[in-house]
Each structure stands twice: as C-alpha cells, then as structure tokens.
Amino acid sequence: MSEYSLAFDPPLMNAAGSLGFAPDWRSMKNLPALGAFFTNPVSLAARSPARGERYLPYPGGFLLHTGYPNPGLRAVIRRHAAQWRRQELPVWVHLLAQSPDDVGQMVRLLEGIDGVAGVELGIPPDVDPGTAAAFTRAAQGELPVLARLPAEQAIELAGVVLSSGAAAVSLAPLRGALPLPGRGLLRGRLYGPALLPQALEAVRVLAGIGFPVVGAGGINRLEDIGAMRSAGALAIQLDAVLWRGF
DSSP states (O other): OOSOOOOOSSSEEEOTTSSOSSOOHHHHTTSOOOSBEEOOOBOSSOBOOOOSOOEEEETTEEEEOOOOOBOOHHHHHHHHHHHHHHSSSOEEEEEEOSOHHHHHHHHHHHTTOTTEEEEEEEOOTTOOHHHHHHHHHHTOSSSOEEEEEOGGGHHHHHHHHHHTTOSEEEEOOOEEEEEOTTSOEEEEEEESGGGHHHHHHHHHHHHHHTOOEEEESOOOSHHHHHHHHHHTOSEEEEOGGGGTOO
16 A cells, blocks of 8 residues: 555646646636646657547537647656746646556656656556556655546456555546547547546445545536535546636
C-alpha cells in the first residue's frame, strides 16, 4: 500500500485532458474552485493527433478519439514548469503508461519540480492485472500516484494497483464505438450525462470495498457532485461540463 493518503480541498478537480497542460486563470475564472489541476495526458515521446473523424455526438453525450496528442514530457516541462511553480494550485501530471521503463523515466523527470504535487498514471485499456501492477510499481518514487483505471476494469484492477503502491484510483472515461456512415466504426472515449449511472455504480462498489476512489463520469449538474460524494468518492473529477458550465 502507498505511504500517501490523499486529500483534496476542495474535493473537485478537472479530469486530465479537459484544461490543457497548465492552469490558465483567464479561462478558469468562471469554473468552480478546484483543489488540484490535472494536466493533459503526457507520454515520454511526442504523439501526433489521431487522423480522421475525432468527435461524434450521440443521445446523452459524445465520443472523442484524439490519440492523446502531446509534445512529449521533456517539452511539456520546458514549456510549463515555470507556470506550475508560480501558482498555488497543486499540479498533478497525467502520464500515459506505455511501458514500465517509460513510466519510471517520466517520474524521475518530474521529481523535484516545484508545483508538481503528484502523478496520475493512465493505465491503458485491456491490460491484465500483472501489467497494471508493473506500471504502478514503476511509478513509485517521491510523488504520490493516483492510478486512473479503465472504467470497465476498475473493480478488477483497483486492488492490484493499490497493493502496488497507488494512493488511490480514479476512473477513465468509458469507451465505446459509433458508426461512421459508410466507413465502419469510430472507437473512442465517451462523455456526457448518460454515463452517470455507470460511474456512480463503479464508485459505490469500489468505495464499499474500502478502496479510495476519485469519482468521474457523466457529471452534468451540481446535484451529480453530491451524488458522487454520497456514493463514497473521496473527490470528483469534472470533464465535459467544464467546457460549458453547470
């Protein structure tokens, strides 16, 4: 188990991928007060955007397929570390787990940077428990680790990553597919209020087992935040609602 016990005050933060790589107070002035800022997902090497269609709406939400484009961690540090240091909001850097070696290198690069409070480790979808454990162990160091689990596998993997050193778990967006007319299916991450029942159930089950969990998914109203807290979430991550407001 982790030596860290997480507490966020207030217990709200943005989900990775929703507000960029560093806080921008001009764009955040109308948002609710946050207890931490989570960066866009970052890989060790640069990643290009996904090609073709990236956004498809459906009743109750929308699908995104972006490929998690980013310039690579070293470039992100060069461009944004000074801003992380200057502001009071704790920054959590979201790391894309592609190999245990990559994860270890990224954590070492972040240790000692003022303003970085921790790392959120994005566990890839469809991994087996042994791989999830290896990623989590590779992230151990001077910073607390929040393991973001594929929502579909959260109950299966939570105990594994917590016993491997994660301080808590968070929930990645559910994934799905929608038809592209005449071009097959577009697969990607799902957002929107239609996901709230599944997100609440995942939080209820994980918290009921005794696992520390940050709730996310489908939050569209202020009442949804209260429902997540009542289900046992120690904190809540907001995603698409930040782009339009409550």
